[in-house]
Amino acid sequence: GVLGITAFRPFPVSAIRDATAHAKRIVVIEKCFAVGIGGIVSRDVRSAVRNRPQPVLTVVAGLGGRPITRKSLHKLLASAVADQLELLTFLDLDWTIVNRVLAREKSQRRSGPVAEGILRDIGTVPAQI
Secondary structure: OOOOOOOOOOOOHHHHHHHOOOOOOEEEEEOOOEOOOEOHHHHHHHHHOOOOOOOEEEEEOOHHHOOOOHHHHHHHHHHHHOOOOOOEEEOOOOHHHHHHHHHHHHHHOOOOOOHHHHHHHOOOOOOOO
16 A cells, blocks of 8 residues: 655655554655765654564655656566565665765765766766866
């Protein structure tokens, strides 16, 4: 089933507890991510169903304005049903680029923006020689 949260504050704790009483797992798809906290909505859902056996899985989607496609959602939900989804998943994130940027930042150890380097990695900005 699908549960849509239409009011975030006050958070509908009772409605979420009732709606998820018989769920095998809870997958929260959201577009927000806070470093150190994780998904904002997921945190509140996890709190609402604490002391329950169902895992609450967080899926962060649409980062950087990326589209959330039906194909991606179908693949994601199939993974969830097969219990192959991690506790935290970033939908359609290209980890090759992320790891390349992290490695470059670690080796150069300089402060400042990394956006230009990321754009070079994906081929949007030509590399400087």
